[in-house]
Amino acid sequence: MSFTRRDFVRTSALAGAAAGLGACSSGDASDEATPAADPLRVLILGGTGWLGPNQVRTAVGRGHEVTLFNRGRRNPGMFPELETLIGDRNDNLESLRGRTWDVVIDNSATIPRWVRQSTEVLGDSVGAYVFVSSVGVYLPYLTAPLAEDGPVGTIDDPTTEEVNGATYGALKALSEEVARQAYPDTYQVVRPGYIVGPEDPTDRFTYWPVRMARGGEMLAPGSPSDPIQQIDVRDLATFMIDLVEQRATGTFNAVGPRESLSMARFLESVGGAVESEAELTWVDADFLEERDVSFLTYWAPPRGDYLGMHQIDGSKAFAHGLRSRPIAETASDTLDWFNTLDEERRAELRSGIPADREADILAAWAAR
DSSP states (O other): OOOOHHHHHHHHHHHHHHHHHHOOOSSOOOOOOOOOSSOOEEEEESOSSSHHHHHHHHHHHTTOEEEEEEOSOSSTTSOTTSEEEEOBTTTBOGGGTTOOEEEEEEOSOOSHHHHHHHHHHHGGGEEEEEEEOOGGGGOSOOSSSBOTTSOOOOOSOTTOOOOSTTTHHHHHHHHHHHHHHHSTTTEEEEEEOSEESTTOSSOTTTHHHHHHHHOSEEEEESOTTOBOOBEEHHHHHHHHHHHHHHTOOEEEEEOBOSSOOBHHHHHHHHHHHTTOOOEEEEEOHHHHHHTTOSOBTTBOOSSGGGTTTTOBOOHHHHHTTOOOOOHHHHHHHHHHHHTTSOHHHHHSOSSSOOHHHHHHHHHHHHTO
16 A cells, blocks of 8 residues: 555654654664565665665565666666666656656755756655765764754855765755755655665775785774774665655664774774784874875774764664664675675775785884
């Protein structure tokens, strides 16, 4: 049975309260599919990248009817059994007209205009609008912890469509507001932290299990006590489908784990998962910055504009059922996936420090 926008508004408060009462305080996340009591018609804008396929598998596994909307260029044969509407977020939304869905999940918008055009075309033909944002909206991360009502970044020219490191977060924040205004009673804004896990196209997380599996002396950045946060892509997808089924409304920081995690514990967990014999050498953040290493994958020293980057408050999401699987499980699964790739792809990681440069920095650190 599907639900209308009016049904969504009527049931959201009750479902949200139930989610709080039944929330899992911590522990493993499960990939097991539980059939939904109320199957929904779900439109996913995107769906064939990285997060999208995990959402599709979760939703379909629970019995929801999923339709994809994309350009048909990225992994076009990934879900041949699903209806795919061909179009373009930039200038062609015609295939969305005259259809109805219970909920739309917007994975692909990076600028407010795309969200505005989508909400105008969809209007009352969808019950709820789910926008995938980012904790990057908080940049600069000047305080800690950062909750959903924390200050978000601004931009001098809100009409710009140039997406880069300086504009990404502010444009995401503006895009969120478009979704809230269009669906004030049924919007969901999900702000993930760094997304990690199998099939990661960036190698930001993948670098760590791959490097630790290689062994030898290994550069560990900054201080053992530096905070680190991330969210397994599978846990994020499951949480988002959970929110849709709950008829929840609001903004949620999707970060993990629930308890504070230090770099030392993070690397210990990754190393244990891959049976690493690497020997960690902690290299001071100032020393690294002098050598143009201000970030190492998604680690950054907790200071200045990046003080709170890995100290985001995810308690609201956990109260609504977010579950964060152990880092060791993510590390093991990611390494297993990486090892299935062809030799050329595995030969050069897309993130991290090349072995020769790492050796040079370690030598300089030892000789200081």
